[in-house]
Amino acid sequence: MxxxxxxxxxxxxxxxxxxxxxxxxxxxxxxxxxxxxxxxxxxxxxxxxxxxxxxxxxxxxxxxxxxxxxxxxxxxxxxxxxxxxxANRHLSASFSPELDNFSTELKREFEAILDHSPRDTFKIFTSHGLAVGALKELIDQQSDFLLDLHFHGSQESLKALKAGDCHIAGFHLPIGELRRHLMTDYLKLLDEKQHQLIYVVRRNQGLMVPKDNPKQISDLSSLTEEGVTFINRQMGSATRTLFDQLIAAHNISSDDIKGYSHEEFTHMAVAAMVASGAADIGFGIAPIADKFNLEFIPLVWEHYCLAVPQLLVDDPRVQAIISLLKSNAFYRKVKDYKGYDTARSGQLVSFDEIFA
CATH class of the missing domain: 1.10.10.10 (Winged helix-like DNA-binding domain superfamily/Winged helix DNA-binding domain)
Incomplete structure (x- = not known):
């Protein structure tokens, strides 16, 4: 169903x-x-x-x-x-992740009611991303368990994992000095002795600007120029935290950024606002900029990982996820996503490799 x-x-x-x-x-x-x-x-x-x-x-x-x-x-x-x-782009980008969450939940509930032997379900809470969407498609096609996928912010997902509300949590973390703030928050929710990290992709975040870059935006300093409007991610999201760390590192005050308080809840919603002309700059991932025919100015690479309890690493469902991340089928699905690197997809990685 x-x-x-x-x-x-x-x-x-x-x-x-x-x-x-x-x-x-x-x-x-x-x-x-x-x-x-x-x-x-x-x-x-x-x-x-x-x-x-x-x-x-x-x-x-x-x-x-x-x-x-x-x-x-x-x-x-x-x-x-x-x-x-x-308008249709913006509505779709804003509401599709939440509608997908409802679809997954209803599917699980209806299968439990209608099927005397419903498929085994496996719940993942994760930050919205194209790679995990591709993974879900492969699981639906090739595995005998139902992936109950819910999109939430990275920190909210890790909180759900710690509370036992999901089997796996997905999160992203910048590479380099900028990781420190998020790392501190994440490590309050993760324990190296209790959790294993599975690498999904390395991806690039940066500025999304209209095609042909009419306002000649070049870097973060352009955010404070007269006549330039920004569209932000919501407070509490890892992308918002990363952006705040970036502007702090460049001594840019949020008070000097027009539109800083205007928030959207997904990369796609931000891109849709820029594509519509409602904003001149957004911050997000490269393939979403490409999807909306925007130009992309790369700023920072980040890890995108899954955290799973050590006790579940040998679970057939986790092993299926690892195998699919390593597969040619997964590579083919994400190889054309700009700013995505699958060289380590499916690898079991240590806390030192990601957080140190």
Missing amino acids: EIKIDFHWQLTQHGKPHHIDDILFQMLEAIQQEGSLKQATDKLGVSYRFAWGLLNKWEALLGQPLVILERGRGARLAVVGEKLMH
Whole structure:
């Protein structure tokens, strides 16, 4: 059984509801990326006639053009089309992780009710990341247990592990001097004698800026320039703590950063805000910047690891996770993620290797 909880758009006019199919948002995304209606239809595998009819339908209902077609110059999104696309991106980026959590929980509960012999479940709390998402896909495809995956901040995940609320916790930690603040917090929740660390990926965090970098942002000092707006991660997240450590190391006051108090809860939500023009700079991971067609300015590498109780290391489910992290299938899923290094994926690593 698979359960997918999603949101949808509905436009109501004169008391009549009109459901906006996801294909419209896919079409707007493709037109923005390809700059051509014909290339957009080829990318989506739909006919030109279908696309033309789809756009005409919604332009008539909204009373505004969604796309501007110019002879010899291709296609580009009109103001309303661009607003729709960015709004959908932001909603998806903001709510998808939480909806995925609900989907996983409901799936577990329904299987327990409907199946007399439900699949064994294994609960992971972890910071949201593309690599662990790829791991879940492989487990769902190749393993006989259900991975009950919940996305939370690194520290919240480690607290859940210590409290016995999950089997494994995922966390990320910067490499170098910047690790010290987070390391202190993490080591209050981990014990080298009781926990084993499993390496997932090494990844890069940095600044995400609009394509072509119109405000010529070069490094952290650009955050305080006039006319530059930042979008932050939420207080308590490891990414927020890392960012705060970075600006402190560069003697930058948060009071001098316009938008510092404006927060989002995921890398994708931050990227969506930058892509929409609501902010000029965000802080996050490279592949998310790439996904939203943003430029990325790398600043710091970090470890992304799983912590598991020593007593569970030989558990077949943990061994399956380790094997999948080492597999060619996992490598193929993440090899194109910019700023990701899988050289140590699946290795059992010591506390000294990560925290010392």
